[in-house]
Amino acid sequence: MILEKRKKYLQIALNSTxxxxxxxxxxxxxxxxxxIEAGTPLIKIYGKEAISKIKRWAPSGTYxxxxxxxxxxxxxxxxxxxxxxxxxxxxxxxxxxxxxxxFINECQKRKIDSMIDMMNVPDxxxxxxxxKKLPEVVILHRGVDETEYSKEKQLPFYQINQIxxxxxxxVSVAGGDTIDEIQKAIFNGADIVVVWKAFYRSSRQTPQxxxxxxxxxx
Amino acid sequence: MLEKNKKYLQIAFNRSxxxxxxxxxxxxxxxxxxIEAGYPLLKTxxxxAIRKIKRWWERKSFRSLSFAxxxxxxxxxxxxxxxxxxxAAYAGASAATCLxxxxxxxxxAFIRRCEELGIDSILDMINVEFPFEILSxxxxQPRVVMLHRGVDEGEENKEKELPLHxxxxxxxxxxxxxxxxxxxxxxxxxxSGVFNDADIVVVWRPFNENPERILYxxxxxxxxxx
Numbered sequence: 001m002i003l004e005k006r007k008k009y010l011q012i013a014l015n016s017t018x019x020x021x022x023x024x025x026x027x028x029x030x031x032x033x034x035x036i037e038a039g040t041p042l043i044k045i046y047g048k049e050a051i052s053k054i055k056r057w058a059p060s061g062t063y064x065x066x067x068x069x070x071x072x073x074x075x076x077x078x079x080x081x082x083x084x085x086x087x088x089x090x091x092x093x094x095x096x097x098x099x100x101x102x103f104i105n106e107c108q109k110r111k112i113d114s115m116i117d118m119m120n121v122p123d124x125x126x127x128x129x130x131x132k133k134l135p136e137v138v139i140l141h142r143g144v145d146e147t148e149y150s151k152e153k154q155l156p157f158y159q160i161n162q163i164x165x166x167x168x169x170x171v172s173v174a175g176g177d178t179i180d181e182i183q184k185a186i187f188n189g190a191d192i193v194v195v196w197k198a199f200y201r202s203s204r205q206t207p208q209x210x211x212x213x214x215x216x217x218x
Numbered sequence: 219m220l221e222k223n224k225k226y227l228q229i230a231f232n233r234s235x236x237x238x239x240x241x242x243x244x245x246x247x248x249x250x251x252x253i254e255a256g257y258p259l260l261k262t263x264x265x266x267a268i269r270k271i272k273r274w275w276e277r278k279s280f281r282s283l284s285f286a287x288x289x290x291x292x293x294x295x296x297x298x299x300x301x302x303x304x305x306a307a308y309a310g311a312s313a314a315t316c317l318x319x320x321x322x323x324x325x326x327a328f329i330r331r332c333e334e335l336g337i338d339s340i341l342d343m344i345n346v347e348f349p350f351e352i353l354s355x356x357x358x359q360p361r362v363v364m365l366h367r368g369v370d371e372g373e374e375n376k377e378k379e380l381p382l383h384x385x386x387x388x389x390x391x392x393x394x395x396x397x398x399x400x401x402x403x404x405x406x407x408x409x410s411g412v413f414n415d416a417d418i419v420v421v422w423r424p425f426n427e428n429p430e431r432i433l434y435x436x437x438x439x440x441x442x443x444x
Contacts, residue, residue, distance in 0.1 A: 041301050044293060047264030068261055069296050071317065071344060072368035076258040092296065094319035096345045098374035119296060120321045143297035149323040
């Protein structure tokens with residue numbers, strides 16, 4: 001486990017272009033509580049270069065997540081993420097159990113953190129119970145398309161404690177981008193809050209926004 | 219685009235781009251071959267891989283029969299359908315894949331955007347217990363439903379079988395949909411896929427493990443897929 005269990009983290013997902021990613025990274029305040037994520041679209045568009053470039057631009061020692069959303073061939077995804085310099089990599093909770101088990105095992109072997117993304121999983125606890133070993137982080141996640149097309153869909157805040165009551169594990173919440181949702185996530189015990197909207201394009205406000213989010217996440 | 223009464227062999231490429239280039243040049247020219255930019259390949263090289271593969275296969279197909287080269291981007295989309303479909307279409311893909319496990323909102327947006335941009339939508343049913351249930355909830359059907367046993371599943375659980383029985387079930391209700399079967403790698407599995415009326419058989423292992431024999435292997439497989 002590379003992250004500290006008692007700290008709260010702000011994970012900034014970069015999903016637009018590499019140029020934007022570079023500008024955003026360079027305007028962020030320096031904080032050990034900032035995690036930078038190479039988002040899925042960025043990886044699919046630029047390949048592993050997205051991860052290695054983000055690593056190069058970020059202050060040394062920054063915790064970088066490769067959001068590969070593994071669903072099969074776990075070994076390949078973990079290997080690629082490690083070689084590109086990531087400290088954590090993601091696997092889908094809807095993936096076959098064999099893939100998730102292989103994924104967690106491979107992450108342990110290669111000494112990077114495993115994150116299981118529970119997007120579209122109705123009962124994350126039941127998935128965790130089926131695993132041979134637990135991941136380092138569970139991500140509760142409402143997708144962008146879900147949020148956009150089904151406005152009534154809520155972030156499953158109640159699941160944070162459901163998971164923490166059953167397992168000694170860090171919980172991350174993704175899919176809420178407003179200050180209100182971030183406060184709720186933290187209030188409900190989340191360890192990591194993932195945001196992307198405010199950091200899709202860099203602007204003069206980028207540093208303040210990051211500061212404001214960091215203030216809420218404590 | 220794909221024809222309803224033809225049978226196709228889809229070869230997923232996952233080696234280095236340099237190796238893939240010579241593998242594609244060694245393929246026998248055939249309009250029944252579909253080239254797939256595999257999912258690990260995309261994550262390693264990005265969509266630039268689609269553009270390159272497309273160009274290599276186009277050169278090959280143009281020189282011989284002038285058939286339209288068909289390249290699948292195996293995106294395995296799970297969210298942000300618009301962004302992903304656009305990226306694949308602009309890179310020249312003829313089709314792209316979305317996970318059947320994705321939120322319904324994503325699948326619907328994916329199929330719609332594929333239609334708007336004139337590329338085929340493929341719904342990958344890896345780890346979906348009842349593909350039928352998902353199809354019945356969609357606003358529109360995808361062009362292709364891919365029944366899929368994952369590599370990790372297949373290796374860890376030797377008893378897991380290819381869901382061949384689903385092929386007819388799907389085709390009997392959704393007659394416009396093509397069915398692809400993925401996860402079988404031997405000639406026997408390919409034969410039983412076609413015997414069970416699959417329109418597309420997806421393979422990767424024998425091809426990626428023996429790049430120097432790709433012409434022979436492809437010809438053998440094509441013989442069985444008719």
